[in-house]
């Protein structure tokens with residue numbers, strides 16, 4: 367897989383990444399065009415906080431994109447009952463890239479790397495995405511398939527055993 371130009375590198379997420387993952391969780395919230403940004407404290411609500419709180423559990427896995435030593439994006443997996451829950455054995459994927467680094471392939475590369483590593487531990491990965499979020503195209507390209515949906519969001523899953 368080609369490395370992006372410049373000083374961009376990828377590394378596994380560590381326990382020390384928790385503060386950055388709170389920021390990434392905020393960045394991952396889908397805000398429809400023209401709508402105001404949510405309050406930053408929104409990520410502390412339990413339905414969102416569960417994606418990051420106490421990062422570094424034995425089953426947590428993540429990849430960070432780093433530019434000259436500074437993290438600029440993250441993709442991470444956690445076993446939990448989140449918006450994209452399918453079963454107790456399937457971790458949920460979260461991903462975000464800082465706005466100025468989007469659309470340059472970082473999200474694709476982080477997810478591909480994470481799924482490659484995740485194969486050693488999990489049979490599948492799920493996620494939840496707003497139906498209007500352009501990220502849906504990225505997930506479909508990577509092989510995620512819809513398993514359920516309502517008017518606002520859909521749950522997608524990828525089988526890692528194929």
Ligand SMILES: CC(C)(COP(=O)(O)OP(=O)(O)OC[C@H]1O[C@@H](n2cnc3c(N)ncnc32)[C@H](O)[C@@H]1OP(=O)(O)O)[C@@H](O)C(=O)NCCC(=O)NCCS
Pocket residue numbers: 393394395396461462463464467468469470471472473474475494495496499500501502503504505
């Ligand atoms: C989604 C995201 C992680 C993808 O990372 P990226 O480095 O921008 O993605 P890549 O360059 O590898 O791939 C481009 C694809 O990302 C998605 N994308 C690009 N910009 C986006 C944005 N501002 N918001 C959401 N998705 C975006 C699109 O699917 C795009 O594919 P397209 O060109 O066919 O439309 C990143 O854009 C982001 O952080 N977006 C905001 C947070 C978010 O929506 N997270 C997902 C929540 S389910």
